[in-house]
Amino acid sequence: MCGIIGHVGTGDAIETLLSGLENLEYRGYDSAGVAVQNGAGIEVRKRSGKVSELKASVGNPGLEGRIGIGHTRWSTHGPPTDENAHPHTDSTTDVAVVHNGIIENYADLKSRLSERGHEFTSDTDTEVIPHLIQHYLEEGYGNESAFRHAIDALEGSYAVAAMLSGEHAIYAARQGSPLVVGIDDGEYFLASDVPAFLEYTDTVVYLEDGDVAIVRPDGVEFTNLDGRPVSRPPETVDWDPEQTGKGEYDHFMLKEIHEQPTSLAQTIEGRIQPDNASIDLEGFEPGSFDGIDTVQLVACGTSYHAALFGSLALNRAGIPARALLANEYSVCSPPVRDGTLVVAVSQSGETADTLSALRAADAEGARTLTVTNVVGSTAARVADESICIRAGPEIGVAATKTFSSQAVILALLAHRLAADASDGTPFDIESFLPGLAALPDRIDGLLASSNADRIARRYVDAESYFFIGRGLGFPVALEGALKFKEITYEHAEGFASGELKHGPLALVTPETPVFPVFTGEEDEKTLKNTEEAATRGAPVVAVCPDDHRATELADAHLEIPETEPSLAALLANVQLQLVSYHAADLLDRPIDKPRNLAKSVTVE
Ligand code: F6R
Numbered sequence: 302m303c304g305i306i307g308h309v310g311t312g313d314a315i316e317t318l319l320s321g322l323e324n325l326e327y328r329g330y331d332s333a334g335v336a337v338q339n340g341a342g343i344e345v346r347k348r349s350g351k352v353s354e355l356k357a358s359v360g361n362p363g364l365e366g367r368i369g370i371g372h373t374r375w376s377t378h379g380p381p382t383d384e385n386a387h388p389h390t391d392s393t394t395d396v397a398v399v400h401n402g403i404i405e406n407y408a409d410l411k412s413r414l415s416e417r418g419h420e421f422t423s424d425t426d427t428e429v430i431p432h433l434i435q436h437y438l439e440e441g442y443g444n445e446s447a448f449r450h451a452i453d454a455l456e457g458s459y460a461v462a463a464m465l466s467g468e469h470a471i472y473a474a475r476q477g478s479p480l481v482v483g484i485d486d487g488e489y490f491l492a493s494d495v496p497a498f499l500e501y502t503d504t505v506v507y508l509e510d511g512d513v514a515i516v517r518p519d520g521v522e523f524t525n526l527d528g529r530p531v532s533r534p535p536e537t538v539d540w541d542p543e544q545t546g547k548g549e550y551d552h553f554m555l556k557e558i559h560e561q562p563t564s565l566a567q568t569i570e571g572r573i574q575p576d577n578a579s580i581d582l583e584g585f586e587p588g589s590f591d592g593i594d595t596v597q598l599v600a601c602g603t604s605y606h607a608a609l610f611g612s613l614a615l616n617r618a619g620i621p622a623r624a625l626l627a628n629e630y631s632v633c634s635p636p637v638r639d640g641t642l643v644v645a646v647s648q649s650g651e652t653a654d655t656l657s658a659l660r661a662a663d664a665e666g667a668r669t670l671t672v673t674n675v676v677g678s679t680a681a682r683v684a685d686e687s688i689c690i691r692a693g694p695e696i697g698v699a700a701t702k703t704f705s706s707q708a709v710i711l712a713l714l715a716h717r718l719a720a721d722a723s724d725g726t727p728f729d730i731e732s733f734l735p736g737l738a739a740l741p742d743r744i745d746g747l748l749a750s751s752n753a754d755r756i757a758r759r760y761v762d763a764e765s766y767f768f769i770g771r772g773l774g775f776p777v778a779l780e781g782a783l784k785f786k787e788i789t790y791e792h793a794e795g796f797a798s799g800e801l802k803h804g805p806l807a808l809v810t811p812e813t814p815v816f817p818v819f820t821g822e823e824d825e826k827t828l829k830n831t832e833e834a835a836t837r838g839a840p841v842v843a844v845c846p847d848d849h850r851a852t853e854l855a856d857a858h859l860e861i862p863e864t865e866p867s868l869a870a871l872l873a874n875v876q877l878q879l880v881s882y883h884a885a886d887l888l889d890r891p892i893d894k895p896r897n898l899a900k901s902v903t904v905e
Contacts, residue, residue, distance in 0.1 A: 303387070303401040303903075304373040305480065306498070307462045307471045307491030309516045314369035315359060317490070321497040322352045322373045326894065331381030333373040335359065336388040336397035337366025342466045343397045347386035368469055368518075370462045370491075372399035380424070389428040391435035392420055395466040398434070400427040401493055402478035403904060405457035430461060438465075445528075448472040449513065453526055458653075458903070460508075462491055471516040474526070475508040478903060479651055479679060482506045482514055482521055484535060489516045494675075495538050496694050503540070506533045507677035536677075540694055552892045554697035554788070558878050559748055561702045562741040564692040568706040572713060575734035580716050582688060590721035593668070594640035596622040599630050599658040601902070603700040603783060604646045604707060609776040611646065611711025614867070618719035628905065630658035637665035642718075645671045646711070648695060648703040649901040650678020657905055659683050672710050674703050688714070697893045698900050699788050701878050704780060705744075705871055709737065712867065729867075736865035743862045744875055753879030756842055756857055760814045761887045766793040767809070767834070768877065769801055770818035771827050773870040777818050781877035788885040788892050798830040811838035816859075816880075818873045819845035821866035828854070842880075844873045 304325025308317040318335045326333075333355040334347025346364055348355045352373060372387035388397040404410070407426035410433060415421065419432045433454055437447035444465045452461065458477030465472070473480055473491055483490035485502035491514070492498055495505055506523070508514055512531060515522045523533045550556035573580055596615050598608035608624040615622035623635060627645070637643070643662035647655045650673035659680060663669050671684040674692050681687035690706035716730055760766070766785055770778035775797045782795035796805055798817065809815065817831040828851055835841050835854060843855035852858045859876040861869055885892045 303493070304497065305399050305401055305460055305462055305491065305493045306371045307369070307473070307516065308489070309368045309469070309471055309518055310488035311367065311518070312488070314366050315364055317498070317501070318369050318371035319352065319356055319359065320500070321490070321492060322355070322371050324496045324499070325373050325492065325494060326352055331374055332383070332386035333371070334386045334388050335364070335369055335371040336390075336464060337364055337369035338464060338466070338469065339364070339366045343390065343394050343464060345388050345390060345394070345397060347383060347388065349381045349383050349386060368464065368471065370397060370399050370464055370471060384423045385425050387427060389423060389425060389431050391431040393435065395438070396431040396434045396463060398427060398431045398461060398463045400430060400459055400461050401903065402459035403457045404429060404455050404459060406455070410454065430455070430463070434463060434465070444468050445472070445515065449526060449528065452513065460493055469518055473508070473514045473516065475512050476510050477679065479677070480508040480514075481677065482508070482516065484521065487518070489521055491516055495540065496696070499538070499540055503538050504535050505538055506535050508533070509682065551886075552697065552882070554699050554701060554892050555882055557695055557697050557701045558875065558882060560693065561705050561875060562745040562748070564702040564706055565709060565744065566741045567691040567693065568709050569737060570691075573734050573737060575738050578730050578734060580713050580734075582713060582717055584686065585717055588721055590642070590718045592640050593642045593718060593722060594621070595638070596620055596642045596644060596718070597635060597637075597662070597667075598622065598624045598644045598646055598711070599627040599655055599662070600624070600646035601627050601652055601654050603704050603780060604648055604652075604655070606776040606780040606783070607704050607707035607711060608644070608646045609779070610708045610773060610870070611644070611715065613773055613776070614712045614715035615718065618715040620715065620718050620722055625658070627652070627658035628654040631661055634658075634661065637662060637667040641667045643667040643669050644714070645669065645680050645684060646707055647671065647678070647680050648674045648700055648707070650675045650680035651901045651903055653903050653905045656680055656683060672707060672714070674706070696900075698895055698898050699784055699892075704874065708871055709740070732865055733867055736868050739864070740868055740871065743864055743872060746862055747860070747872055747875055750860070751876060751879050753859060753876055754883040756859060757880050757883035757887060759857065760840065760842070761884050763814050764792070764810070764812035765808065766791065767805065767813055767815045767839070768793065768795040768818070769798040769815060769827070769830060770795075770820070770870065771798045772820060772822045773867060774798070774818035774820045774822075774827070774873065777870040777874045777877065780874060781816060781818070781881070784878055784881040785884065787898065788881055788890055788895050789888055790890060790896070791884070791888075798827040801830050802833055806833060806837065809834050809837045809839045811840070814840040814842055816842045816844055816877065817851065818870060819843065819849055819851055820869040820873070824849070824851070844876055
């Protein structure tokens with residue numbers, strides 16, 4: 302939820318730090334700051350508010366330096382004030398630190414340091430780190446040793462970057478929060494995520510938990526906390542820097558909705574062979590799921606809706622499966638047995654709730670698998686195995702293209718598992734795979750002809766919005782409502798179609814449009830539920846093919862192209878993403894950065 306950037310090189314660090322912070326704003330954006338070595342010592346500028354506000358303060362008077370660290374914050378300890386913004390320093394400003402994560406023993410450390418005369422100026426847990434380093438320096442340790450001792454004293458999760466006055470180096474450590482080093486011919490970058498420095502280099506080294514990296518002008522040293530070298534070979538990321546900009550679109554969210562034909566093509570590329578009805582999930586050869594007889598899927602938010610979609614696909618394939626909210630897992634997890642596979646579904650791979658469920662499942666002895674968009678993410682490393690959804694970077698806080706790719710990968714996984722499970726019933730792969738191969742083109746057509754902007758304009762003044770669906774349409778109804786409330790700030794709810802009459806119908810009025818999703822499965826029942834709402838005066842916006850009976854009853858219609866029933870819900874979801882987007886745009890909401898939300902939620 303916070304973003305870290307660091308730069309060591311020959312040129313001016315300020316520009317790199319500020320552009321890195323802008324690229325990282327999606328991780329959190331209530332305050333930001335930078336610290337540089339300016340030749341005379343460490344100089345810090347930090348501000349509550351957006352990076353643009355920090356930018357103004359950095360130029361006045363001008364800040365200079367070739368080595369620096371920066372941070373964009375989403376508050377966890379203390380409100381978003383100038384004082385609580387990072388970097389934090391010790392009392393002499395000889396040490397500056399940026400941090401992402403939570404220091405669980407900070408209260409204890411703070412009181413011990415206070416007893417020794419350290420004075421704290423913020424409410425943050427982070428501030429104990431520079432004071433700890435200062436403490437060890439005062440005890441006579443050298444810079445590197447003081448840093449290692451300070452890190453050793455921390456409990457919790459962290460990605461930390463520190464600078465010590467007069468030394469041309471950044472010290473970094475990772476435990477539970479992501480950190481990646483970028484390398485480019487004498488220029489070095491450090492960040493919580495690759496898009497921060499992707500415009501400069503695509504050669505990266507992901508730190509593992511327990512790693513310490515020391516970045517100097519002549520190279521990077523990777524060790525464990527005890528100082529023993531560890532081998533961390535560089536990797537090349539194939540993300541295009543263009544992809545991380547908005548391009549021709551007004552918002553990342555709209556760009557990412559429109560990227561779905563491409564991102565889904567990437568998701569399935571080389572993984573499906575419709576001609577011989579086969580699926581090739583790399584690393585999962587036939588037989589690799591032998592012995593798996595139940596699946597638990599753990600996830601949060603949009604990823605939970607994808608997990609729900611996946612659980613239905615698995616159940617239909619004959620594999621008993623349940624989707625569980627990761628944040629409820631510790632109190633409601635079903636038993637883990639020998640044949641249990643626990644699948645964590647997480648776009649970022651850094652969601653604390655999901656990581657915690659994954660670790661709990663691992664401790665219970667389950668086989669674990671992560672479905673994620675970020676190859677080097679913590680969830681990918683913690684699980685026994687992982688599958689990348691290959692959706693490309695997603696910057697808008699509201700997840701869009703990653704939902705589609707997650708759902709598709711989970712459907713493919715369902716087929717692979719069913720093929721291996723002794724009592725699995727392989728389902729309709731002959732029609733599913735050609736439908737899947739055609740999905741990118743169908744979404745392309747839908748995007749070109751969508752009337753979602755007109756629907757949004759027609760209903761933007763309504764009181765509340767209800768989304769209903771059955772079967773695979775149910776997770777999409779939930780997702781339609783989540784997207785709507787998240788970016789428009791208007792009240793929206795998703796229900797299973799059949800549930801409407803068990804309570805929510807009491808809320809239905811002429812001021813509450815209902816969006817029923819028709820997937821071709823038991824549509825007659827959904828139509829009946831829709832009629833029940835229409836009879837109470839609710840405007841109906843049917844999400845269905847053009848020639849569907851629901852269009853006769855509906856006041857308006859969002860078209861989905863004819864396709865396999867198992868894929869229709871994904872097309873409907875794209876229409877609902879567009880409705881939310883256009884409604885939020887009409888309401889002038891900050892679509893890519895909705896209030897109170899962050900792209901990556903790294904606290905439980
Ligand atoms: C909503 C949204 C969130 C995330 C949730 C889990 O648009 O993006 O609900 O889906 O915070 O995040 P990941 O998938 O990164 O674990």
